[in-house]
Amino acid sequence: MVKDKVPVYITIVVGVFMILKFFVQLDFIKVVADELEQWCLVVFALAIILGVANILRLNLRIVLRREKDWPYKLVVVVSMGVMILVGIADLAIHGDISTGSGFQYLFQYILTPLSAAMFALLAFYIASAAFRAFRARNIRAILLLVSGALVMIGRVPIGASLSPIFPRLSDWIMTVPNAAGQRGLIIGAAMGMIATGLRVIFGIERPYLRGE
């Protein structure tokens, strides 16, 4: 009972303070709300321990039992271990993990290129998704195809050299029908956000508490 009620009361009190901070100009409210935000950051930072424990628990067991895909799990555990050890060593030797340290070297020359490679895949995925989306199966898909083609032609130099109409048409599509549609979605999303926020603050919906 207490386990269920206490988090709900905490949410209501904290939520009300955050709303008050937005509307009321009282030092007391601001100080308390700022302090609560600081606590939030501390909790977020400490939660990484839970994540590391989860990674070790799942992956080490699979590696030790030589279960399916164990080599991938070994890479995860070894990579994590190396980063932690190099970071600790840098702190012990240099006093920080800033530029020039081993930790930064690993981060800059291994993790960053790998992330960039994943991000670069997006170009190919956009092409394959656009190919499927632009198939003229019905009137809406035809509209999408035509407007997409016009925007693309208007946004590349060859479009302007063919006719000055293409860039203007492209701009019109982006600033009128596209902006109108997007604003409609944004207004709808904002309503949904307010509704969900109120449900959570007043404890009607408690997704943070076992998804209730």
Next chain:
Amino acid sequence: MSSIFNVSHLNVFLALFLFTALFISFLFLSRKGRTLYLRRLDGVAAIEEAVGRATEMGRPVLFVPGIDNIDEIQTLAGIAVLSHVARTVARFDCSLIVPTRNAIVLSVCEETVKESFTAAGRPDAYKSDNIRYLSDDQFAFTAAVDGIMLREKPATNIYMGAFYAEALILSETGFASGAIQVAGTASIAQLPFFVAACDYTLLAEEFYAASAYLSRDPKVLSSIKASDYFKIITIAVIILGIVLANLNPEAVPLLQKLF
């Protein structure tokens, strides 16, 4: 009064007050026995069918609750849907994989799935190993989820939450793996990608309404009705603003302040 109350936020305060008043009114009506109608959401209705398909194929269901932290409202909305998905999965005796990018989201998802399996009468079927923290790094997380899709071959992929550049990478990999895919997000820039790559997509407010649609709880439905009526009022205010701005263009700065 002006020193205590932030007058520059007066319009937001009035809007919030109006919304809360509508919400309480619908709550009162629902308690009086009025049925609150919510139109069919194909994407949500398809979830059960998609879980059934995974069960028939003997493959797991993959649920990604977005990549943002627990302080993002979309993550909370996604976890509310996860609760219903987990119940359906438990009922169908299927397995559910939930990869997370954040350790707090991980612990909330663990609790949510565990409780849902217990509520469905299948606490024994809950596998804590399937709720996984992968990485805080956006593309390391994306690569790991792609790996799950290609190695463990889930038959159903459900994406509910806040997504960014990884949205299309995830959904295209899911499409290539042959999974049926349902997405829901209020990240406007990612919606076209989900629409192109997924079988069903919940667009912005539909995503926020999903948990109400699934739970049919009158209290939750009341908030959806309030947001519908508030939207009508907003549209009326926008039209009024357009008319007033055209009648007197000099009043535009004042109207911008008011609205």
